[in-house]
Amino acid sequence: MPTATHPPLQRGASQPLAGQLAERYAQRIRERLLLPGARLPSVRDCARQHGVSPHTVVAAYDQLQAAGLLEARRQRGFFVRETRPAAATRLPHAAAAAAPRQAPMDATALIRGMFEADAARSPGLGTLPADWLDPALLQSALRRLHDAQAHAVQLSYGDPSGDERLRNALGQRLADLGIHAGPAQILTTNGATHALDLIIRSQLQPGDAVLVDDPGWAIMFARLTQAGIRLLPVPRGARGPDLDVLAALAAQHGPRAYLTVSVLHNPTGHSLDLAGAHRLLRLADEHDFFIVEDDSYGFLASEHAPRLAALDGLRRVTYVSGFSKVLTPAWRVGYLATAPERLRALTDTKLLDGLTSSPVLERAVALCLEQGRLRRHAQRLRERLATARQRVASLATRQGFSWAAPPDGLFGWLNVGVDTERLAQPLLDAGWLTAPGALFSATRRPGPLMRINMATSLDPAFWRALRACVDDLRGRATTP
Template sequence: MLMKTAAQTLAEQLCAVFAQRIRDRLLAPGARLPSVRLCAQQQKVSPSTVVTAYDQLLAQGLIEARRNRGFYVRDVPLAPMDSAREAMISGANEAGADGGSLMLTMPRQRAPLNATALIRGMFHGVSNKPQPGMGVLPKEWLETTFLATAVRRSCSVEALNAFSLQYGEPAGDIGLRRALSTKLAGLAVHAAPEQIITTMGATHALDVVSRTLLRAGDYVMVEEPGWAVEFARLDALGMRILPVPRRADGPDLEVMAKYCEVHKPKLFVSVSVFHNPTGFCLSPSSAYRILQLANQHDFHIVEDDTYSHFAPDHATRLCALDGLQRTIYVAGFAKILAPNWRVGYMAAPKDLAERLLDTKLLSTLTTPALLEKAMAWCIDQGQLRRHAERIRTQLDAARARSVKLALAHGCTFASDPVGLFGWVETGVDTDALSQRMLDEGYLLAPGALFHARRTPSSLMRINFASTQEAQFWKTFARLRDEQLRL
């Protein structure tokens, strides 16, 4: 709250609020600040106070004024080590650029900080309120008694000495890989333990795949809207992103075919089941045609099945239809069980397994044997399955309440509400709305974050588990209506 009696002027206070958010990456580079008139009405100050605050931000080099367009966040200078890394990435991007002619080709742009704005917000503790933009379940949902039991059973004195005083198995604990092989068979994905490699979470698995199959300047097809971190990660590696519109039954196949003809992409990254953020699931006919394109144009597919624990086993998966020939299956347990255990894995074609393992070893040398053994126990004893069933029941109830509240407060859904996330139409620019909601202690996930090139959007992604309270929706509706009036 801005206080007239404070030691600082109102303009200085307002400048400090925006400056802190920019430095904390809660306002990402390229984000537009509210107009002078809108900001004045929102903060209940005079337009001259806002002009003074924006002038101070300009003087600090934190924002820039664009003629007839408003004020935008500039890229805050990075630490020396990060600056050197940015220079290397930039150089790799320029060396690999050769200017495609297809209209849908992405221009080069700095995406990583847009994604980390949301991640940093998750860890900054905006408030003690439920956070609609979070990508994980509330921690009270994940609390169990069997995790501690699993760790205790895995660390007798003898066992602890055995796997603490030396590196673990390069591909990961064999007990866990056997358990995962059995688990995958239940999804009709048949992978021998030798085809499975454990990782430090699903994101690490995606990174290992990218570093193995791609080089800076390569083209990669990624579904859009899509996971903001994946756009950022590929951009940081110097890849050239080709956004493929995601439809209800799968990716836009005509766009994929054009990309294949013009750019010869090396990889397609897909979330077939409970796609983030739309919740769409792949249809069998679309899956068949995607695999045809992959065979015809010689590219691999990495299938991110992060949300498999929320989805029915019979859902269509590319890896099941392809038999792990051109496909690589990636998943983990952070969403359903233990976010900080960082246990993930990939199942790969036999001829790629050794190459992927080499890349893993270059980045981590090994993986945490204790937690992998504990995870294997959770799977073998049926604890993970029973826990997932309980979470699905809880999530179904939460989703019903959240959808009812969203509709009651004037929102609609751009896709059927299923899974963990809802793709919500708000009717206003959610970039602007997200900053106003932050004043009220709520972190939103605006639609612009889920596009390879950040553009204004009236959509937002909500976490059904964190949007069950009427107070959030009342605050949302009040600020949205204010924005509509202005």
């Protein structure tokens, strides 16, 4: 019997089983869900996963080699070839069937997964599921906007710095966090990702070295690399970033900046304590680099958690946040707060990028903040997540798994004991979209860790499937 249940190969279809299997892997290679150098399952393992004969697998792998997508390495197995994009063409006579769900194996695949994922079957999701959000809060803000300020807000480009009413409300939000920044030090953006992009384009140059958390955010690794930036990975574990390694890297390479998540780090869930924050700021002074503090998950954390920007007074730290994680991903509203001397270049880059950000959505977010309803919604989310974490921790313990760092906020960093990149494929075939640890590594380092979303991992069926797949991989590793 096959171990793969989603989606099955179609026996008796017009396309032979070997062609269907080849097209399945070709699709994953075309979409860069299997990257150059990735190893495919052995012939025996692949046959068992898909319930076909080894002869069928050999025929499928032969087709992939003929298409230039795969190469066989003597006594090692089959590997994805390094090819130019044009070479990843569709196999001859492939069936025009809907593409199966695919495991996220690089930054662009992760973004696609955000749009395509079914939260109920996506333990690796990077956001809250839709049914955790508050549509009534959004509708109320839009109604109030249309009742009171529709014409003034909707009939102009808006202020390049951002809606003034929102910047005033953000000033109060920052004050609650101990960050003192008036409206003149705040720039609104099309989401937190846009804010980070503006910083890369206006504050960094090709060839600059930049410290990054490892594990960290794959999309940011991709953006920095695309801009010609040299990445200096700083190991991050249960106790946060390894500041001894950071100090050594800073002394050797003279980095221009450090991009980090200080509170509810993605993917470990770790938050910096005061001692770590103070030492990090001293290192920034000693080695003359600036810090970008990404607080995208800040609404899911206590306001009392120390922020680098509060301790530093926005001298070396630029603070970045947004509202997609707690309001709705559809409202692309983010912002940054920084020193006045850095703000001009950032504003100019925003102007060249797209003139302004949406004054309508920014005013709606301002109303959510002013009413106090966003604060109450965030409190409910924190309470619900605390309950979910207890439930997920119990499910993980029941199946014999442990955490690499104490779970907090939305994420947990789970140790399953086998290579999670290899594990992602059989789990995907069983219908579960996961986030293997290599996805969060600046060097795509394989390992036994994976990100778990506390809000989308409450189904015991996932944990049973995870246990079964882990045991299957271990069994194959010990079979002579």
